Amino acid sequence: MKRGLHIKLVLIMLLLIISLMTVVGAFLIRGVLSFYTNEFYNQMISFFSIPEFVADLRSAADDPDGPAKLDEILSANKGALGINSGSRNYYILDSEFGNPLLSSDPQENLVLEKSPNILAALTGEEGWSSSYTQNYMDVALPISGQVGTYIVYVRDNKQTVADLNMELFQIIVEALIIGLVISLLLSFLLSKTMITPIQSLTRAAERVSHGDFTKKIEVQTHDEIGVLTQTFNNMAKQLKDTLNDIENERNKLMTVFLHMTDGVIAFSRDGSIMHHNPAAERMLGLSLDDKSVNFNTLFGGFTSMDELLLLKSPEYAEYERNINSMDLEISMAPFSGYGEQGGILAVIHDVTQQKKSDELRREFVANVSHELRTPITNIRSYAETLVDSEDMPADMEKNFLRVIVNESDRMTKIVQDLLTLSRFDSGKADLNFESFSFSLSVKNIYEAMLLEAKKSGLEMSLEVENNLPDIFGDKSRIEQVLLNILSNAVRYTPEGGSISVRAGRGKNTVWMEVADTGIGIPPEDLPRIFDRFYRVDKARSRASGGTGLGLSIANDIVIRHNGNISVESTVGKGTTMTVTLPIETPVQQTGHFRRV
Numbered sequence: 001m002k003r004g005l006h007i008k009l010v011l012i013m014l015l016l017i018i019s020l021m022t023v024v025g026a027f028l029i030r031g032v033l034s035f036y037t038n039e040f041y042n043q044m045i046s047f048f049s050i051p052e053f054v055a056d057l058r059s060a061a062d063d064p065d066g067p068a069k070l071d072e073i074l075s076a077n078k079g080a081l082g083i084n085s086g087s088r089n090y091y092i093l094d095s096e097f098g099n100p101l102l103s104s105d106p107q108e109n110l111v112l113e114k115s116p117n118i119l120a121a122l123t124g125e126e127g128w129s130s131s132y133t134q135n136y137m138d139v140a141l142p143i144s145g146q147v148g149t150y151i152v153y154v155r156d157n158k159q160t161v162a163d164l165n166m167e168l169f170q171i172i173v174e175a176l177i178i179g180l181v182i183s184l185l186l187s188f189l190l191s192k193t194m195i196t197p198i199q200s201l202t203r204a205a206e207r208v209s210h211g212d213f214t215k216k217i218e219v220q221t222h223d224e225i226g227v228l229t230q231t232f233n234n235m236a237k238q239l240k241d242t243l244n245d246i247e248n249e250r251n252k253l254m255t256v257f258l259h260m261t262d263g264v265i266a267f268s269r270d271g272s273i274m275h276h277n278p279a280a281e282r283m284l285g286l287s288l289d290d291k292s293v294n295f296n297t298l299f300g301g302f303t304s305m306d307e308l309l310l311l312k313s314p315e316y317a318e319y320e321r322n323i324n325s326m327d328l329e330i331s332m333a334p335f336s337g338y339g340e341q342g343g344i345l346a347v348i349h350d351v352t353q354q355k356k357s358d359e360l361r362r363e364f365v366a367n368v369s370h371e372l373r374t375p376i377t378n379i380r381s382y383a384e385t386l387v388d389s390e391d392m393p394a395d396m397e398k399n400f401l402r403v404i405v406n407e408s409d410r411m412t413k414i415v416q417d418l419l420t421l422s423r424f425d426s427g428k429a430d431l432n433f434e435s436f437s438f439s440l441s442v443k444n445i446y447e448a449m450l451l452e453a454k455k456s457g458l459e460m461s462l463e464v465e466n467n468l469p470d471i472f473g474d475k476s477r478i479e480q481v482l483l484n485i486l487s488n489a490v491r492y493t494p495e496g497g498s499i500s501v502r503a504g505r506g507k508n509t510v511w512m513e514v515a516d517t518g519i520g521i522p523p524e525d526l527p528r529i530f531d532r533f534y535r536v537d538k539a540r541s542r543a544s545g546g547t548g549l550g551l552s553i554a555n556d557i558v559i560r561h562n563g564n565i566s567v568e569s570t571v572g573k574g575t576t577m578t579v580t581l582p583i584e585t586p587v588q589q590t591g592h593f594r595r596v
């Protein structure tokens with residue numbers, strides 16, 4: 001770049017000097033020529049218009065030796081006529097043919113070409129014409145006396161002016177050479193003051209284009225280049241700030257993108273994957289970095305790229321698909337980019353849990369209505385029978401009323417259980433934590449169920465380790481759990497069976513185990529016995545007053561104490577349920593962190 005500009009500068013200077021010198025030279029030469037020509041004619045006019053002189057010439061023409069007389073007069077006036085033998089001479093010509101008879105320069109060979117002025121004089125006219133194209137200037141005047149006629153002819157061969165012009169030309173050439181040398185030096189100086197800052201600007205621009213914003217260019221002058229340098233520095237700073245802002249935004253978006261629970265995949269127009277986040281890979285169950293995976297292999301089965309690209313913002317297409325046994329809601333919309341860029345953005349939302357809880361909610365409402373309708377129907381039919389029958393035996397009437405009381409108790413229990421569950425669900429169930437004796441609670445529950453067990457014809461035994469520590473928890477809720485487990489054992493063990501209750505201490509925990517020799521639970525039902533309203537044998541359970549809410553409430557309570565309930569069961573042989581609770585203060589979990 002330096003070379004280019006430098007050569008241009010030198011060339012411009014050279015052209016400038018050459019053209020300047022040529023113009024000045026041309027004007028000077030032309031000026032000198034016209035000055036000399038004017039001077040010649042003015043001199044001739046002023047001389048040949050003196051009447052006495054013309055009269056002298058005329059009388060000389062009448063002399064028998066006319067030419068010699070004329071020469072005498074002209075020779076005497078050589079100074080006034082500017083005659084010098086080198087370039088300007090006078091001649092006496094005969095008036096008939098215009099041949100020279102005599103010349104002021106005796107050396108001269110008397111041969112003259114017939115100039116237009118001589119031709120004019122031969123016709124008797126005065127010849128004053130001049131032309132720049134002729135290499136001489138001349139005046140031819142016919143001098144007529146009474147008898148003789150001659151032509152006085154003055155001719156200047158422009159030698160003086162040619163010499164002068166030659167000298168001028170030499171001066172101009174010398175000036176031109178000196179000018180060229182000066183212009184060369186000047187162009188070096190100019191290139192130093194102009195090209196050096198431009199070079200440092202270029203280097204800085206190259207650095208910026210490679211993303212290096214560390215160096216600032218020093219502003220050394222206040223001229224246009226200085227302003228340009230300052231503007232460049234400002235522009236680089238602005239660019240750096242903007243790039244930093246973009247980088248920050250990008251990082252923020254990247255964090256959101258990586259950690260969002262919805263899956264996101266961006267496809268380019270050719271269907272290849274441009275971006276994806278870990279959630280998308282997790283949901284689709286495959287690596288999206290694999291180059292063979294593209295729009296068609298993923299979604300080609302139910303939509304096409306062309307169809308989606310026709311959508312106009314804010315339109316989008318939504319599909320629901322079951323992939324990897326997950327219910328996925330896939331929303332897709334085109335996004336625009338610069339030129340041919342852009343493509344399709346797919347957002348994948350996992351609605352499996354939502355669907356499951358919708359299903360559970362529907363089931364729950366159906367169960368609640370069903371459970372409440374049964375006692376209401378019973379109460380109503382018994383009450384109607386009582387109202388309608390007039391002579392019902394007293395003991396029957398009492399029986400009927402007992403059924404009504406039992407059914408309303410059952411309803412109260414259901415409603416109470418539902419209330420407890422809904423409090424747990426909404427997080428409003430406050431647990432009253434206190435320190436209490438676990439072994440005492442186990443004994444109390446055992447005592448409370450003893451009579452019931454005896455009534456059902458069951459053997460019950462209790463074995464509690466000595467010196468069990470006090471635990472920290474909600475005493476009445478924990479007793480509710482223990483009672484449910486023990487009452488289940490009583491309820492689901494046929495007459496003649498036995499139930500053994502044991503309690504002891506583990507590492508930082510206490511436990512209670514209830515083992516019965518009852519009907520047992522089939523393996524396929526085991527995972528579901530903690531679900532709401534779930535009963536293995538609905539009819540049997542209901543007959544014995546069960547609603548299927550007991551274990552789900554018990555499980556909720558135990559989880560809130562950081563404990564757990566485990567079950568082992570064999571159909572026809574019996575069931576063993578174990579509740580384990582921590583001794584230390586349970587820490588309520590509020591959230592969790594996951595490292596990716």
Ligand code: ATP
Pocket residue numbers: 484488489491492493516518519520521529534535536537541545546547548549550551552575
């Ligand atoms: P509730 O406790 O609300 O009065 P329930 O006893 O029927 O009613 P859960 O305590 O939640 O309900 O028990 C759920 C189901 O688990 C019972 O219906 C029963 O089928 C089964 N089950 C629980 N404990 C035993 C057990 N010890 N032996 C056999 N089956 C059991």
Ligand code: MG
Pocket residue numbers: 484485487488546550551
């Ligand atoms: Mg129960």
